[in-house]
Amino acid sequence: MTKVERTELYRDHLVQVFLSKFLVGEIAKLIPAFDPDYGYKYPLLEAILGDPAKVEGFLDKLSENGILDKELYDKILHCPHCGSPNISIRYSCPHCRSFNVTKRSLVEHLKCGYIDTEDHFKEKDKLVCPRCGKELVEPDVDYRKAGIWCTCNSCKKSFDIPVPSHFCRKCHNDFTFEDATYDDVYSYKLSDEARQEASLGWILVTPLREFLESQKFEVETPGFLKGKSGASHMFDITAFKNEGAREITVIDLATSDSTVSEQPVIAMFAKIYDVSPDRACLIAIPKIIENGKKMAKLYNINLIEAKNPKEAVKALEDTFVNPKRQS
Ligand SMILES: [Zn+2]
Numbered sequence: 001m002t003k004v005e006r007t008e009l010y011r012d013h014l015v016q017v018f019l020s021k022f023l024v025g026e027i028a029k030l031i032p033a034f035d036p037d038y039g040y041k042y043p044l045l046e047a048i049l050g051d052p053a054k055v056e057g058f059l060d061k062l063s064e065n066g067i068l069d070k071e072l073y074d075k076i077l078h079c080p081h082c083g084s085p086n087i088s089i090r091y092s093c094p095h096c097r098s099f100n101v102t103k104r105s106l107v108e109h110l111k112c113g114y115i116d117t118e119d120h121f122k123e124k125d126k127l128v129c130p131r132c133g134k135e136l137v138e139p140d141v142d143y144r145k146a147g148i149w150c151t152c153n154s155c156k157k158s159f160d161i162p163v164p165s166h167f168c169r170k171c172h173n174d175f176t177f178e179d180a181t182y183d184d185v186y187s188y189k190l191s192d193e194a195r196q197e198a199s200l201g202w203i204l205v206t207p208l209r210e211f212l213e214s215q216k217f218e219v220e221t222p223g224f225l226k227g228k229s230g231a232s233h234m235f236d237i238t239a240f241k242n243e244g245a246r247e248i249t250v251i252d253l254a255t256s257d258s259t260v261s262e263q264p265v266i267a268m269f270a271k272i273y274d275v276s277p278d279r280a281c282l283i284a285i286p287k288i289i290e291n292g293k294k295m296a297k298l299y300n301i302n303l304i305e306a307k308n309p310k311e312a313v314k315a316l317e318d319t320f321v322n323p324k325r326q327s
Pocket residue numbers: 079080081082083084168169170171172173
């Protein structure tokens with residue numbers, strides 16, 4: 001059952017674009033990046049989806065359907081007052097709750113058993129026992145670290161276990177763990193099952209990318225190009241070949257259970273009108289309606305109909321690499 005749902009998801013071209021990142025080895029794991037204003041983000045996925053608000057749902061959908069395996073990466077604290085993730089931890093005095101605490105290491109002189117804080121042993125750059133006057137040279141032979149010792153600068157009491165509390169750097173609220181929100185943050189990798197299914201050709205971007213790269217194109221999936229309007233447009237694939245003048249080829253993919261509508265042609269035309277690439281190609285799997293064909297011709301979009309990735313690669317070869325073989 002989930003396999004059917006996965007097949008549906010593989011048809012979604014944003015899913016294809018995202019999964020191809022794993023398949024070409026660009027990433028092994030999707031790891032979140034910490035942003036002090038927003039908490040953890042997935043910048044790579046935000047770039048693909050174009051909307052940070054869609055990231056969480058997208059990742060949930062793919063992991064629920066067994067395409068991605070998620071793993072706990074970190075926990076994140078948020079301020080209960082303003083929601084900011086920009087939180088510091090304070091180790092506070094258990095007696096008066098002040099965070100004005102000084103932390104010192106405890107040192108034990110093993111020969112005579114004397115224990116005190118490290119500063120009491122310091123004499124210039126040496127460690128000397130204040131009880132027996134001997135020098136401490138070798139750790140674990142002459143002396144050992146015997147834990148830590150805290151002193152509160154407010155109430156002057158000492159203790160070995162401080163109480164953690166939190167400080168919001170944004171709204172300057174003090175709060176405890178009890179009041180904090182404490183959420184899971186995950187990293188994601190491609191599941192073995194999805195990797196296998198992908199290698200059977202479920203995912204289209206990868207074979208096309210591999211083919212274009214073998215033809216010495218510089219390929220980006222997805223590729224972003226800036227148009228005359230200043231807006232940035234995403235294509236499923238952009239390919240460049242640096243031979244004299246830089247030639248830009250853009251490729252979009254459209255898939256359907258039966259017949260692709262003319263919609264992807266219209267969407268692509270709007271983008272290429274702004275970007276003016278040297279070549280534009282729309283790959284329709286398995287075929288496109290008659291009106292879509294007419295429009296593609298009118299808009300100067302190379303239209304490829306293919307039943308599967310293999311056919312698509314073959315057609316791409318005929319269109320771009322060996323154009324003589326056409327017509
Ligand atoms: Zn706050």
